[in-house]
Amino acid sequence: MVYVEERNMGLLCLLGAAGNVGRVWKWQLRLLLLCFCAAKVARAQIRYSIPEEMVKGSFVGNIVQDLGLEVQRIKLGRARIFTENSREYIGLNSDKGTLVVNERVDREELCAQVSPCSLHLQIILENPMELHRVIVEIVDINDNAPVFPKKEVRFEISELSVSAARFLLESAMDSDVGVNSLQTYTLHPTDHFALKLQSRPDGTKYVEMMLQKPLDREKQEEHKLILTAFDGGSPQKSGTAQINIVVLDANDNAPVFSQTLYKAALMENSSPGTTVLTVSASDEDKGSNGAVTYSFSHAADSISELFTIDENTGSVTVTGLLDFENSKQYEINVQAKDQGGLTDSSKVLIDIIDVNDNAPVITIMSFSNPIPEDSAPETVIAMINIKDLDSGKNGQVRCSIKQDLPFRVKSSSSNFYTLVTDEVLDREKVSGYNITITAMDEGSPPHSTNKILTLRISDVNDNAPLFDQHTYTAYVLENNAPGTSIFAVSAKDNDSGNNAHVSYFLEDNQINGMTPSPYISINSESGTVHAVRSFDYEKIKELQIRVKAQDGGSPPLSSNVTLNIVIKDQNDNAPQILYPVQSGASVVAEIVPRSADVGYLVTKVVAVDVDSGQNSWLSYKLLKATDKALFDVGLQNGEIRTLRQVTDKDATKQKLTVVVEDNGQPPRSATVNVNVAVADSFPEVLSEFTDFTHDKEYSERLTFYLVLALAVISFLFIVSIIAIISVKYYKWRQSRLYFKSNANLPVIPYYPPFYADAGGTGTLQQVYNYRTTDSRNSDLKDVRPYSESIISLDASGSQTLPHVQEKGVGQNSEN
Numbered sequence: 001m002v003y004v005e006e007r008n009m010g011l012l013c014l015l016g017a018a019g020n021v022g023r024v025w026k027w028q029l030r031l032l033l034l035c036f037c038a039a040k041v042a043r044a045q046i047r048y049s050i051p052e053e054m055v056k057g058s059f060v061g062n063i064v065q066d067l068g069l070e071v072q073r074i075k076l077g078r079a080r081i082f083t084e085n086s087r088e089y090i091g092l093n094s095d096k097g098t099l100v101v102n103e104r105v106d107r108e109e110l111c112a113q114v115s116p117c118s119l120h121l122q123i124i125l126e127n128p129m130e131l132h133r134v135i136v137e138i139v140d141i142n143d144n145a146p147v148f149p150k151k152e153v154r155f156e157i158s159e160l161s162v163s164a165a166r167f168l169l170e171s172a173m174d175s176d177v178g179v180n181s182l183q184t185y186t187l188h189p190t191d192h193f194a195l196k197l198q199s200r201p202d203g204t205k206y207v208e209m210m211l212q213k214p215l216d217r218e219k220q221e222e223h224k225l226i227l228t229a230f231d232g233g234s235p236q237k238s239g240t241a242q243i244n245i246v247v248l249d250a251n252d253n254a255p256v257f258s259q260t261l262y263k264a265a266l267m268e269n270s271s272p273g274t275t276v277l278t279v280s281a282s283d284e285d286k287g288s289n290g291a292v293t294y295s296f297s298h299a300a301d302s303i304s305e306l307f308t309i310d311e312n313t314g315s316v317t318v319t320g321l322l323d324f325e326n327s328k329q330y331e332i333n334v335q336a337k338d339q340g341g342l343t344d345s346s347k348v349l350i351d352i353i354d355v356n357d358n359a360p361v362i363t364i365m366s367f368s369n370p371i372p373e374d375s376a377p378e379t380v381i382a383m384i385n386i387k388d389l390d391s392g393k394n395g396q397v398r399c400s401i402k403q404d405l406p407f408r409v410k411s412s413s414s415n416f417y418t419l420v421t422d423e424v425l426d427r428e429k430v431s432g433y434n435i436t437i438t439a440m441d442e443g444s445p446p447h448s449t450n451k452i453l454t455l456r457i458s459d460v461n462d463n464a465p466l467f468d469q470h471t472y473t474a475y476v477l478e479n480n481a482p483g484t485s486i487f488a489v490s491a492k493d494n495d496s497g498n499n500a501h502v503s504y505f506l507e508d509n510q511i512n513g514m515t516p517s518p519y520i521s522i523n524s525e526s527g528t529v530h531a532v533r534s535f536d537y538e539k540i541k542e543l544q545i546r547v548k549a550q551d552g553g554s555p556p557l558s559s560n561v562t563l564n565i566v567i568k569d570q571n572d573n574a575p576q577i578l579y580p581v582q583s584g585a586s587v588v589a590e591i592v593p594r595s596a597d598v599g600y601l602v603t604k605v606v607a608v609d610v611d612s613g614q615n616s617w618l619s620y621k622l623l624k625a626t627d628k629a630l631f632d633v634g635l636q637n638g639e640i641r642t643l644r645q646v647t648d649k650d651a652t653k654q655k656l657t658v659v660v661e662d663n664g665q666p667p668r669s670a671t672v673n674v675n676v677a678v679a680d681s682f683p684e685v686l687s688e689f690t691d692f693t694h695d696k697e698y699s700e701r702l703t704f705y706l707v708l709a710l711a712v713i714s715f716l717f718i719v720s721i722i723a724i725i726s727v728k729y730y731k732w733r734q735s736r737l738y739f740k741s742n743a744n745l746p747v748i749p750y751y752p753p754f755y756a757d758a759g760g761t762g763t764l765q766q767v768y769n770y771r772t773t774d775s776r777n778s779d780l781k782d783v784r785p786y787s788e789s790i791i792s793l794d795a796s797g798s799q800t801l802p803h804v805q806e807k808g809v810g811q812n813s814e815n
Contacts (some may be wrong), residue, residue, distance in 0.1 A: 048099070049137040052107040057100050060090060060136060063123060064097030067132060071097045077125035089119055090136055099134070107138045108175040115140070115177045142180040142233025146172040148241035153227075155209075158248045159217040160340075166196070167209045172229035172239050180233040188226045193245075195227075209243070217247040251289040251340020255281040262334075265351045268322040271445075276307065279314040281336035281344055288339045297335035297345055307332065307350075316348060321359045321447055324352050358389040360397045360439040362451040365416075370456035373427040381407065382419040382453060386439045396442045401435055409437070419453070427457040428494045461499040461553025465491035467561040474529065474563060478537040478570045486520075486565060489527040491549035501552035502527075506545060507560065516545040520565070529563065537569040538610055571615040571664020577672045579606040589675040592654075596646045602631065602676060605638035607660040617663035623671060625656045631676070633658055640674065650678050 048061040064071055074097045081092050091102030111117030119136040149170050157167075174182040185207050187195045192215060196208045207227075215223075223245040230238045257279065264277040283290040293311040296303065306320035307330070316332070330350040337343045363385040371381060388395040399409050399417045406423035419435070433455045440448035467489065474487035493500040504527040508517050520543065521530045527547075543565040550558035580603065590603045609616040620638040625631055630650060632643045640656065654676035661669040 045133045045135070047135045047137065049139055050101070050105075051139045051141050052105050053141060053143060054101045054105065056102065056104065060099035060101060061134075062096075062098050063092075063132070063134070069097065071095070073125070077127055077130070079123060079125050081121050081123055083119070083121045085119075090121055090134075092123065099136075105138055107140050108144065110138065112175075113177060140177050140180055142176055142231060142235070142237060144175040144180075144231075145237035146174045146182050146229035146231055146239035148172045148227070148229065148239055150241060152242045152244065155243065155245045156248050157211070157215060157245055158250065159215045160250050161211055161215060163211055163214060165211040167211075169207050169209055169227065169243070170241075171206050172241075174229075174231050176231060176233065180231055182229055183232040184230050186228045186230070187243075188228070192223065193225065215247045217249055221247050223247070249287070249289060251285055251338055251342060253284040253289070253338075254342035255283045255292045255336040255338050255344045257281045257334075257336060257344050257346040260346055262346065262348045263351075264316075264348070265353060266318070266322065267353045268324045270318050270322060272317075272319050272321075274318040276316040276318065276350055277348065279309075279316065279334050279336075279346060279348065281314070281346075283338050283342075285338065285340075290338065292336050292338055295335050295337065297333040299332060302327075303330060303332055306330070309334065316350075321449075322352055323358065328352055359447040360386055360388040360441050360449045362386050362399075362437060362439050362449055364451070364453070367453065369454075370432075370458040371421075371425075372458045372460050373425045374460045374462070375421055375425060377421050377423065379421045380418050381421065381455060383412075384409075384417040384419065384437065384451075385415055386417065387415055388441050393442045397439050398442070400438050400440075405433060405435060407433070407435060425457055427459050427496070428463065430457065431496075432456045459496040459499050461495055461551060461555075461557060463494040463499075464557035464559050465493045465502045465549035465551050466559060467491045467549065470561065472561060472563045473566060475566050475568055476531060476535060477568045478535045479572055480531050480534055482531060482533050484531045485528050486531055487529045487563065489522075489529065489547050489549075489561060489563065491527070491559065491561075493551050495551065495553065498552040502549050503552070505548045505550065507548055509546065514543070516543065519543055520545055522547060529565075535567045537567045537612070538573070541567050543567070569612045569615055571611055571662060571666070571668055573610045573615075574668040575607045575609045575618055575660040575662055575670045577605070577607050577660065577670055579604070580672060580674060582672060589677045590640075591677050591679060592642065592646060594646045594648060594650070594678060594680050596642055598642060598644055600642040600646075602640040602642065603674060605633070605640065605658050605660065605672060605674070607638065607670065607672075609662050611662065611664065615662055615664040619661050619663070621659050621661065623657040623659040626651060626654045630654070631656055640676075646678055652678050654678055 046061065046063065046066050050058070050060055063069070064074060074092075074094050079092060079094055081088065081090065083090075087103060089101070089103045089105050091100050092098075093100055105119075107117050110119075117138040117140070119138065121134050121136070123132040123134060124130070125132075153170065155167055157165075172182055172185075174180070185195050185197065187193060187209070190212075192211065192213045193209050194212050196210050197205055198208055199205050223243075225243040225245065227241045227243055228238050229240075230236055258281065259279075262277055262279055266274070266276055279294060281292050281294070283292050294309050294314040295311060296307075296309060306318065306322060307316055308319045309316045314334075314336075316334075329352065332348040332350065334346050334348055335343050336345075365383040365385050367382040368380070371379065384399065386397045386399055388397050397415070399411070401407060401409055401419070406421060406425060407419055408422045410418045410420055412418050419437070433453075435453040435455055437451040437453065438448055439451070440446050468491075472487065472489060476484070476486045489504065491502050491504075493502055503524045504522050505524065506516055506520060506522050508515055517532075519532055519535070519540075521532050522528070523530070527549075529545075529547075545563050545565065546560055547563055548558050548560050550556050592600065592602055605620055607618055607620075609618060618638075619635050620633045621635070622628065622631065622633045627650065630643060630646070631640055631654070633640050633656075638658070638660070640658070656674040656676060657671055658674060659669050659671045661667050
């Protein structure tokens, strides 16, 4: 990145020269003179980035190209580099106008843990003078491995140690920064111990070793573990340390006192620290199991204030002021205890010898406990009365407390004192105080009495609940069950009691035109966010709500946080076939010529999925086909192509079933039927087209209808034939009856209406005789003129039958 700007540099040069005149005064003086001579100086800033540990002479950047200069300008302007650091890590190649590494750069030596690490240098040109600032950022490389402070660590652990016991380990150090710094630890072997990586409030991390399985010294007295620290660099580097664990023996012997009863006598004016006597107990165990400590057992407060016992030596000493008037004898139960917890007890009797001596007495007359944290200064906490039975100077008492507490003691009258606040209190910083009141007389030697007041600070609602983040993001899978827990927000209140009781509410204001209440609910106590209804990713992809945390104070305090709920897609939609369109009304068949080569594009199946992401990634497969060896479907694009050369033997009708499947889990799919006609001409396709238009059920129905129609047609044909034959037979019967009854019919002359004779007599000029040889047919045998015409009608009179009587008619009627 390069950017250039011009400025008035006169004052800048003057200040730069003055600031460095102590180290390079000669060069700076020359620079100062040049600055006075130049009215304006061009200035630009360039930033480069190089990895550390580059070899000398490595290329850094081309300043000629980045500043828009020429190499001749670099030479004539006597370009040089100025750095505030005495070491010149970067050099200038004037012949090429480039910056090169002049000295090996170690980022850890230069910047330690500071990141980013940069070198700042200036390039100065003369005639005219120009000053260009160059920043070279040194990028860290993984050249340092994690290192432990100690290569070997020793632990002594009792075999009675319980599981989950923790042991702090020293952290490794890595000089690199960022991802190249220390990232994680491993421990080997892990039969008895495991690692726990912990974080401190300041963000630093430390590692602990946790006991997982109880130790048994009798089985294994020593364990050797290897702790390995890894950084995040590439290649990854590591450092190791050895952990030696010595298993300590268990305790099986109790201490025993040398006496069951100890006696001593003591003056009542014995000063604190006076040794009364020494008790002693022995333990047959060795090492730490044989080390004995001493303590008072069930000692009353009065005993604890007057005497103490050294836990190591068993020496009983005076710690308080003895008073013969109060008690003439003290009986103390002493306990001896070893490191394993085994004990023995004894009794000490101390006789007090009377001496005239009294210490001050402190009486608390009134004590306000607790007090609110917003109490004003000079608020009275306690009223105190102090008296001393002595007289004169020995009876004069002074009262005081520690100076580092926000309280002070005021004297209201003789022997009466008040304890008041001296500063503003803050319960969130200190919730209570142990105030030690000391009363001391003015005798010689002086005697004093201490009184401890435990003061609690009550809470005031002065802190609002605070979320640990300004914005939360939750993810929920669509089609969730109503009432599903989506997320849980949490806010902390530094107050206590009801003032720290946080309740959570949804702000029902509209965000992007939507109100959250129909979709989201929140548990007011736990802050758990629930889904009111099932989400649909295709309708709602993201929902933003505002959550308010309110405490139980009066008046209540609150704060808000934004929760972004992102709906994640689920594979709940099957692919939809766009082409070919499946319809029972009309079906399109794809035509493939028989001359088609291998890879011929038949058609393309087009489908979509309304889901998103990988749920909408579709793949196409050929489920079944008339000839699977002939066609193939592209897995990604759905293109149907031929696998081999089409031959004349291939069937004209080809039916393919393609399944379209998405990439969801579980996947969803859809199928489509593709009809293909292998033919070279359209008539050839038409001859087989009907086979594509019907499925099996439709074909069965068509066959049924065809058979039924054929049966009906056959029946009608037979009926027609029978009817025709019956009519023919009926006519034949009628003609037979006519010939047989011909002699009995009356003779009726017939005159055709359109004919007249030539003589005007009204008779035909000539007549014709029709002679039949067989009365069962009406074929005309011969026609010849006859002198006389006779026309006979059938009995019905519906038609005229001409007949001529001649010789031999009766005899030849059947011939």
